[in-house]
Amino acid sequence: MVKMLAKQGHNVVTFDNLSTGNRYAVKWGEFVRGDLLNTTDLFRLFQDRHFDLVMHFSARSLASESVQNPSLYYRCNVVGTYNLLEAMRKRGVNKYIFSSSAAIFGNPVAESINEEHPKAPINPYGQTKLMIEQLLHDCSKAYELNTVSLRYFNAAGADSEGELGEDHNPETHLIPNILKTAKEKNSPSLKIFGEDYNTPDGTCVRDYTHVEDICNAYLKAINYLDENKGAHTFNIGNGKGISVKQVLNAAQEVVGEDITHQITDRRHGDPDVLVADSSKAREQLGWKPKYTDIKEIISTTWNWIN
Numbered sequence: 001m002v003k004m005l006a007k008q009g010h011n012v013v014t015f016d017n018l019s020t021g022n023r024y025a026v027k028w029g030e031f032v033r034g035d036l037l038n039t040t041d042l043f044r045l046f047q048d049r050h051f052d053l054v055m056h057f058s059a060r061s062l063a064s065e066s067v068q069n070p071s072l073y074y075r076c077n078v079v080g081t082y083n084l085l086e087a088m089r090k091r092g093v094n095k096y097i098f099s100s101s102a103a104i105f106g107n108p109v110a111e112s113i114n115e116e117h118p119k120a121p122i123n124p125y126g127q128t129k130l131m132i133e134q135l136l137h138d139c140s141k142a143y144e145l146n147t148v149s150l151r152y153f154n155a156a157g158a159d160s161e162g163e164l165g166e167d168h169n170p171e172t173h174l175i176p177n178i179l180k181t182a183k184e185k186n187s188p189s190l191k192i193f194g195e196d197y198n199t200p201d202g203t204c205v206r207d208y209t210h211v212e213d214i215c216n217a218y219l220k221a222i223n224y225l226d227e228n229k230g231a232h233t234f235n236i237g238n239g240k241g242i243s244v245k246q247v248l249n250a251a252q253e254v255v256g257e258d259i260t261h262q263i264t265d266r267r268h269g270d271p272d273v274l275v276a277d278s279s280k281a282r283e284q285l286g287w288k289p290k291y292t293d294i295k296e297i298i299s300t301t302w303n304w305i306n
């Protein structure tokens with residue numbers, strides 16, 4: 001996102017505690033190391049700078065970890081966001097774009113999920129994102145805060161120029177794990193978490209959306225906030241459901257060889273199917289994903305890994 005904003009001529013400041021982020025990835029604009037749970041860090045950040053808008057990406061974001069350690073999630077995500085919004089309010093910064101998640105919906109009751117779909121998270125991670133959306137709704141009414149929450153489905157892929165990509169330790173996400181297994185010949189085989197889900201091949205179905213398409217939704221949201229007051233929500237996804245086994249098959253085609261894998265037990269907190277209906281984003285933000293083929297998305301990650 002910072003790369004894209006810098007290319008468009010914006011001055012960007014990145015604030016991160018580097019608990020899971022990588023300092024090397026911030027190659028554009030200023031970097032400030034700090035923590036949303038430390039109000040002194042936030043005071044200093046806002047004291048010396050003028051901000052037009054805040055994009056908030058940081059969070060604890062692993063559904064299964066949130067089941068095992070919910071306190072960590074409520075503190076980091078809910079308290080962290082509350083602190084950030086308070087710091088913004090004190091300095092009169094009133095535009096905010098929030099990274100929400102498909103996890104707010106829980107197990108879907110419709111084939112694809114639009115903004116009105118019932119919200120019933122099945123893990124604390126989704127619960128924290130839903131609580132924050134409610135906080136934004138109330139704050140926007142009371143304090144003239146203008147917000148867009150982008151509920152993205154599965155962010156995937158890497159920078160198309162191969163300069164940036166997912167780099168977590170340990171890595172938990174499906175596509176990087178598949179490709180690491182392919183790349184590192186001695187790595188333990190890939191685990192597929194459960195094949196007894198209520199889906200055509202028994203593995204979970206997700207909507208994989210390219211990271212650059214998601215960043216484009218943020219650019220659209222900046223313009224949207226110039227014209228629209230209040231708190232707004234958009235579901236951001238390709239609208240195509242792809243199973244874990246289908247992702248594995250596509251990755252094998254990209255890599256050109258078989259990738260060793262084993263079927264294990266389910267992971268905690270995974271819903272069967274999550275597929276977006278992004279009609280509202282298409283109509284109101286003018287957003288349209290460029291990457292619609294899973295093989296193309298996987299290729300950008302393979303390019304980055306190599």
Ligand code: UDP
Nearest residue numbers: 172173174175177191192193204244267270
């Ligand atoms: N998954 C898997 N093996 C892995 C990582 C993930 O089978 O090594 C499955 C996971 O259970 C889920 C899907 O792949 O059904 C996508 O998981 P990921 O962690 O990439 O994203 P999430 O859906 O949790 O945001």
